[in-house]
Amino acid sequence: MQCKTIVSDILVVGGGGAGVMSSVMAAREGATVAIAVKGKIGKSGNLMMLGGSFGVDGPSAREYCNEPEASQEYTKEALFDKLVSSAFYIGDQKLQKHFVEEGPKALKEFFQWVRDSGQKFLFNPKACRWRTSGTAFGNVLKKGLRNQQKETVIDTYEDTMITELLTCDGKVCGALGMNMYTGELIEFKAKAVILATGGYQPMPLKNTFSDMTGDGIAMALRAGAEVKDMEYLLFIPTLIEPAYAKGSILPFQMTMPNLFPLKQKATDLDGVELIYPQDSKYKTTASSSKVKKLLIHYVYGEGIYKKWDKYGNRFYFDYSDYTDDEIREAFRIIADNMEHWYKKGMYHHIDLMDLAERIIKNDKRLLVGLGNEYSMGGVVVDETFATRVPGLYAAGEVTSGVFGAFRSADGLTEMLAHGLTAGKTAGEYVKSAAQLEPEDLDEKVAVLTAPLNRSKGISPIEALNKLESICDKGFNFFRDEERLVKAYEEICSLRASLDQMAAPGGAVYNLEWMNSVIVRNLALCAEIGIYSAMQRKETRGCHVRSDYPQVNNKEYMFSYTASLKDGDINYGKSYPEAVYMPIDNNIYPNIAECISKTILEVI
Numbered sequence: 001m002q003c004k005t006i007v008s009d010i011l012v013v014g015g016g017g018a019g020v021m022s023s024v025m026a027a028r029e030g031a032t033v034a035i036a037v038k039g040k041i042g043k044s045g046n047l048m049m050l051g052g053s054f055g056v057d058g059p060s061a062r063e064y065c066n067e068p069e070a071s072q073e074y075t076k077e078a079l080f081d082k083l084v085s086s087a088f089y090i091g092d093q094k095l096q097k098h099f100v101e102e103g104p105k106a107l108k109e110f111f112q113w114v115r116d117s118g119q120k121f122l123f124n125p126k127a128c129r130w131r132t133s134g135t136a137f138g139n140v141l142k143k144g145l146r147n148q149q150k151e152t153v154i155d156t157y158e159d160t161m162i163t164e165l166l167t168c169d170g171k172v173c174g175a176l177g178m179n180m181y182t183g184e185l186i187e188f189k190a191k192a193v194i195l196a197t198g199g200y201q202p203m204p205l206k207n208t209f210s211d212m213t214g215d216g217i218a219m220a221l222r223a224g225a226e227v228k229d230m231e232y233l234l235f236i237p238t239l240i241e242p243a244y245a246k247g248s249i250l251p252f253q254m255t256m257p258n259l260f261p262l263k264q265k266a267t268d269l270d271g272v273e274l275i276y277p278q279d280s281k282y283k284t285t286a287s288s289s290k291v292k293k294l295l296i297h298y299v300y301g302e303g304i305y306k307k308w309d310k311y312g313n314r315f316y317f318d319y320s321d322y323t324d325d326e327i328r329e330a331f332r333i334i335a336d337n338m339e340h341w342y343k344k345g346m347y348h349h350i351d352l353m354d355l356a357e358r359i360i361k362n363d364k365r366l367l368v369g370l371g372n373e374y375s376m377g378g379v380v381v382d383e384t385f386a387t388r389v390p391g392l393y394a395a396g397e398v399t400s401g402v403f404g405a406f407r408s409a410d411g412l413t414e415m416l417a418h419g420l421t422a423g424k425t426a427g428e429y430v431k432s433a434a435q436l437e438p439e440d441l442d443e444k445v446a447v448l449t450a451p452l453n454r455s456k457g458i459s460p461i462e463a464l465n466k467l468e469s470i471c472d473k474g475f476n477f478f479r480d481e482e483r484l485v486k487a488y489e490e491i492c493s494l495r496a497s498l499d500q501m502a503a504p505g506g507a508v509y510n511l512e513w514m515n516s517v518i519v520r521n522l523a524l525c526a527e528i529g530i531y532s533a534m535q536r537k538e539t540r541g542c543h544v545r546s547d548y549p550q551v552n553n554k555e556y557m558f559s560y561t562a563s564l565k566d567g568d569i570n571y572g573k574s575y576p577e578a579v580y581m582p583i584d585n586n587i588y589p590n591i592a593e594c595i596s597k598t599i600l601e602v603i
């Protein structure tokens with residue numbers, strides 16, 4: 001197949017916050033930029049789904065973001081300590097420092113765009129956090145990009161999936177992409193590429209669009225980069241019913257007393273209560289509220305796991321202690337709260353008063369599960385957001401290192417802070433880099449188009465369903481040796497079979513063909529994640545093992561890394577450096593104990 005060619009200094013892959021901020025910053029360095037996005041800019045990836053809050057430390061909120069009321073008690077030091085301890089100490093302290101120092105500068109830039117766009121952001125001074133919606137956030141990004149496009153060259157390519165990085169002599173020099181509607185192949189020639197493709201979500205119950213398929217992580221691996229921490233996936237309470245709202249994180253929002261006044265009782269499907277710890281040592285505060293996600297994962301997860309074979313990933317939020325009117329009133333409050341950003345009475349596309357009536361009818365219960373929200377692992381970068389491959393940079397959720405084993409600070413601040421620096425450093429790099437001719441274009445086109453040319457073979461969509469089912473059963477929020485080993489065997493055999501994928505029917509809007517790219521990427525990420533989880537015979541952050549409940553800092557204070565050599569996965573270990581803060585080397589009997597001693601006591 002013929003390729004169209006697009007030439008720019010820098011190709012940015014991804015149109016969420018990391019991609020847009022990188023593009024703007026690279027353009028300000030004088031680089032010409034092409035930005036390619038699998039969906040729409042500011043309307044794709046995890047960004048669109050966001051729960052809607054993000055922040056920085058209090059003094060910075062005052063100094064950089066014009067918030068005079070911001071609590072001055074929540075200092076940079078406190079935020080840094082929170083990052084290090086919540087990462088269960090395996091995070092990269094230099095990247096964590098970068099988050100603290102550069103986050104406010106990125107937000108300063110971002111709030112300029114907010115003012116220009118007229119979108120509504122509400123600030124909570126005590127928590128030092130802003131609330132908004134994914135739509136508002138996306139509109140702000142589009143405004144920031146448009147403003148910059150008036151002054152410099154940033155060409156946008158929406159509905160364009162990048163399928164492979166192109167290389168010359170060990171350097172990245174562009175990427176191969178396809179227009180998802182027409183099937184046209186595009187060669188993006190660039191002196192540097194910034195990956196801003198978000199994370200990987202291999203579970204059937206997830207909180208995002210279907211585009212979080214680890215494309216950037218897998219492409220980086222194939223181009224020679226290293227990844228780490230792939231066993232850590234974040235889970236939160238997620239709607240299962242009503243079916244039209246499946247995947248929404250509304251149930252998690254409903255655990256927050258400032259948004260929803262009723263206290264849910266969680267039960268398994270037999271009505272047995274899953275007890276959330278009430279001891280004061282587990283009490284979270286405004287600045288540690290996200291730790292609740294991990295406690296919920298741990299305590300509810302254990303109850304669901306016990307009856308997994310019978311019920312799978314399902315449990316109830318039960319409001320039977322309340323009257324019908326109390327339930328209606330509570331939903332009215334959350335509806336009023338959302339009114340700033342969504343249509344009256346709605347949260348995204350969910351009619352909140354209708355949901356209240358459904359709950360009342362359903363014995364006052366809401367059917368939920370633990371859905372996959374975020375992936376902590378990804379491409380290894382340094383503080384300039386360079387990978388180990390010359391010409392390749394990465395920013396946002398596609399990277400690893402800031403959050404280690406658990407993200408308790410904000411992904412939104414992360415993506416903007418990373419984008420700020422990645423754009424600048426890539427912009428600097430291309431000033432002296434040459435435009436190279438890729439040596440692997442033909443080979444990569446052949447791999448991409450092979451399924452199109454096969455009349456019979458494995459269906460990529462069926463393979464993707466199988467992959468999700470494998471991860472659901474063996475790699476979910478509560479893990480054990482037997483299930484992990486089975487999942488590993490199954491994912492290896494699935495991945496080996498993908499060479500036989502077939503997507504006949506032509507290149508125009510061929511869903512099977514698109515999925516042949518996606519499943520190859522997601523399977524590589526999942527295999528590495530499962531293998532790392534199998535090796536990690538302890539519990540740490542979002543990696544919870546029923547057979548190894550201890551947090552064993554003596555034996556497991558490291559990250560599992562992976563890279564590719566001649567197509568095979570090579571595993572290794574990397575140890576955190578105590579650059580600014582000592583590393584904890586205690587052993588804790590279980591994760592709740594560790595959370596109370598090392599995270600909640602610290603914050």
Ligand SMILES: Cc1cc2nc3c(=O)[nH]c(=O)nc-3n(C[C@H](O)[C@H](O)[C@H](O)COP(=O)(O)OP(=O)(O)OC[C@H]3O[C@@H](n4cnc5c(N)ncnc54)[C@H](O)[C@@H]3O)c2cc1C
Pocket residue numbers: 013014015016017018019036037038039040041042044045046047048049050051052053054160161162163196197198199207208211215216249373374395396397398409410411412413415
């Ligand atoms: C339901 C939900 C709620 C959340 N709520 C919050 C919150 O309240 N606060 C917070 O701080 N964080 C929140 N997060 C996390 C936050 O949304 C992410 O950390 C953030 O969106 C990551 O930004 P990013 O730019 O790195 O990636 P994304 O926003 O995921 O963007 C990735 C981009 O890459 C594109 N892409 C992917 N693959 C390709 C490819 N092959 N070719 C071309 N383009 C590609 C996608 O289409 C998309 O444009 C939430 C996440 C979810 C799922």
